[in-house]
Amino acid sequence: MKILIIEDEQGLRESIEEYFSEAGNICESVSSYQDAIARVNLYRYDCIILDITLPGGSGIDILKNLKERNHTDGVLIISAKNSLDDKLEGLDLGADDYLVKPFHLSELRARVSAIIRRKSFSGNNLLQFNELSIDLLAKAVKVNDHQVKLTRKEYALLLYFIANKGKVVSKNAIAEHLWGDGIDMANNFDFIYSHIKNLRKKLLEAGSHDYIQASYGMGYKFTDQ
Amino acid sequence: MRLLARYNRVTLVTTVVVMLITGFIYYVAINLILIRDVDKDLEVEENEVLAYAKQNDRLPQVFESNDQQISFYRATPETVRRHFLDTLYKVTPNPAHRRHHHNGERYESGRGLITSVSAAGQFYKVLIVKSTVETEDLVQIIFFITIGVILLLLLTLFLINRLLLNRLWQPFHTLLKELRIFNVADNKDIPRIETSIDEFKELNHAVTSMSSRVKNDYKDLKTFTENASHELLTPIAVINSKLDSLLQTGDFSQRQSKLLNDLYGSVSRLTRLNQSMLLLVKIENRLVEDRQTVNLKTAIEELIIQFEEIFHDKELIVECRLTDKGLHTSPYLFDILLNNLVGNAIRHNCLGGNIVILLDKEKLTIKNTGDKNPLQSEHIFTRFHKSSGSDGSGLGLTISKQICENLGFKLSYLFEDIYHTFIVIF
Structure with missing residues (x-):
């Protein structure tokens, strides 16, 4: 996939770029409004990660520019402005998603993957990972044509893992993805473990390889290596 | 209590009190004047009696006249002291007297003069009494007129308040209504009201300038909120993403894992705290209107x-x-x-x-x-x-x-x- 990161904060830009850089991905980044406009008018991307507050202009204007020229690039707005108006304006203007800073890179990756899936799999709603195949419309998971019955949260967890394959995903990130902001009243994240245990068991029973690895007690890694 | 009610109460109480005091002064003054008048009449009568007794050396014949009676009593010399007194006037039943139609004798209030006269070598005490019913009638009339004036005044005040003051206060009520529906979040300004009263003009001016000032402050605050949010959340976002990146570098000891976990926990707490503060500001400023x-x-x-x-x-x-x-x-x-x-x-x-x-x-x-x-x-x-x-x-x-x-x-x-x-x- 081809991704453009428009973000003026150097630290964040570098982290995102690093997280998305892997074999098969092309990842570019710009830090100012003018550079961004020049870039989006020249090249097409599968997904543009767009910060609202930029030196030289507003990310909203870049979005308008894209839509005026009928470019179909996926757009994910990342903004520290947790204001409802901005969010609604962004989505009204045709952004595909909105993520408030700060966020976990794994969450960003999952959202970007979802956008690209929606854009590129038009007519084909099947997501394939080795012997796993996921019907995104029916929300059904198969391992070598064996149907696996997953709960809502297990299904969400699997999608999250596949979007972040090869990466260590922290327990915090998983908890926030599955339970949202309400997660902070939990004592610990042990109950995540039971979800992961169940998912892993169901996949193994259906004949899948063991892709889920625990990682230093901090998180999990979904990998086929 | 409404200003009008309060004002009415004060003016009405003052009016009634002043009117009552005036009535009382009237009463006392007129009473004094009338009694002095009666006393003069009594002295004239006394002079007549004394003159008659001196001339004829006998007592004058006593006859009933309108509202006046003279009586003579034998007395030892030097026991009678000349003085005026309030007494009763005995009314004998007489068809000529229109005032009282009851049977038997009746008494009216009267004013008397006790004096003495000598005639035919005999010493007499003389009592001259005049009825003061007419005087009392007069006082009564004054009383009723006073009451009448009080009532008339109250009625007038009431009508003035009702009609005039309500109209005078109209701009105030209009302004109050505008203030009630005033919302810093919308763009509507408080309109200038038409009035010729200086106080209301001043009030209107103050309210208008205050509302625009508040709106400016509000706008500043909103901008500040957004800036603060951006300034604080961006470094937190960087920390968060760096932690996620650090996690990918692999091979951590138990001790390092523990440290990383604690860091994650603190950063997410910091995030929540910051978001809560911003949310609170947002709600307090009523920035959320999505009913x-x-x-x-x-x-x-x-x-x-x-x-x-x-x-x-x-x-x-x-x-x-x-x-x-x-x-x-x-x-x-x-x-x-x-x-x-x-x-x-x-x-x-x-x-x-x-x-x-x-x-x-x-x-x-x-x-x-x-x-x-x-x-x-x-x-x-x-x-x-x-x-x-x-x-x-x-x-x-x-x-x-x-x-x-x-x-x-x-x-x-x-x-x-x-x-x-x-x-x-x-």
């Missing part, structure tokens, strides 16, 4: 499904009794309110405790077990008030309270049996 009809029952049920694992994790028993209830309110704010209250019920609960959620047409009640002692209800809604050992932001209940104020609900706390109870009255 629509919300089905409270559905909202609560969704929340319970969302929290299922957390209930399970703390072995909490959740009891729900929900009735269908639709409400025209902000779904965004109601969600936060619900999240905060149920979140508190989970966070401050004990292992294996209870949570009871009751929803009926009037109120939402959320009860939880936990600490055996009641909370200090006067402190719990203040900012950053936390129970010891709480890892919350200390803003949850402040936000809840503020949301309730915005949405027109009432939030209260009480402790019954073993339950900490929060009640939201719609």
Whole structure:
């Protein structure tokens, strides 16, 4: 996939770029409004990660520019402005998603993957990972044509893992993805473990390889290596 | 008390008191004048009697005249002292007297003069009495006129207040109405009102300039809020993303993992604290206006499904009794309110405790077990008030309270049996 990161904060830009850089991905980044406009008018991307507050202009204007020229690039707005108006304006203007800073890179990756899936799999709603195949419309998971019955949260967890394959995903990130902001009243994240245990068991029973690895007690890694 | 009522009361009381005092002074003055008049008449009569006795050396013949009687009594010399006195005037039944038609003798109030005369070597005490009924009639008339004037004055004042003052105050009421519907968030300004009264012009001017100042401040505040949000959340976002990146570098010792976990925890707490503060500012400034009809029952049920694992994790028993209830309110704010209250019920609960959620047409009640002692209800809604050992932001209940104020609900706390109870009255 081809991704453009428009973000003026150097630290964040570098982290995102690093997280998305892997074999098969092309990842570019710009830090100012003018550079961004020049870039989006020249090249097409599968997904543009767009910060609202930029030196030289507003990310909203870049979005308008894209839509005026009928470019179909996926757009994910990342903004520290947790204001409802901005969010609604962004989505009204045709952004595909909105993520408030700060966020976990794994969450960003999952959202970007979802956008690209929606854009590129038009007519084909099947997501394939080795012997796993996921019907995104029916929300059904198969391992070598064996149907696996997953709960809502297990299904969400699997999608999250596949979007972040090869990466260590922290327990915090998983908890926030599955339970949202309400997660902070939990004592610990042990109950995540039971979800992961169940998912892993169901996949193994259906004949899948063991892709889920625990990682230093901090998180999990979904990998086929 | 309304200004008009207050003003009316003062003017009316003053008027009545002044009128009564005036009436009293009238009464005393006229009484004095009239009595002096009667006394003069009595002296004239005395002179006539004395002159007659001196000339003829006998007593004059006594005859009844209108409202005047003279009587003579034998007396020893030097026992009679000449003086005026208030006495009674005896009315003998006489068809000529129109005033009293009763049988027998009657008495009217009168004024008398006691004097003495000598005639034919005999010493007499003389009593001359005149009726003062006419005087009293006069006083009565003055009294009625006074009352009449008071009533007339009250009526006039009442009418003036009713008609004139209401019209005079009209600009004030218009302005008040404008102030009531004034909302810093919308663009409508307070209009200039048409009035020729200087005070109202001044008031209008002050209100208009105040409203534009407030709007400016509000705009500044909103900008500040957004800037603060951006400035604070960006570094937190960087820390967060760097932690995620660090996690990918592999091979951590147990000790490093523990440190990383603690860092994650603190960063997410910092994030929540910051977001809570910004949310509070936002709600206090009433920046959220997205009212629509919300089905409270559905909202609560969704929340319970969302929290299922957390209930399970703390072995909490959740009891729900929900009735269908639709409400025209902000779904965004109601969600936060619900999240905060149920979140508190989970966070401050004990292992294996209870949570009871009751929803009926009037109120939402959320009860939880936990600490055996009641909370200090006067402190719990203040900012950053936390129970010891709480890892919350200390803003949850402040936000809840503020949301309730915005949405027109009432939030209260009480402790019954073993339950900490929060009640939201719609």
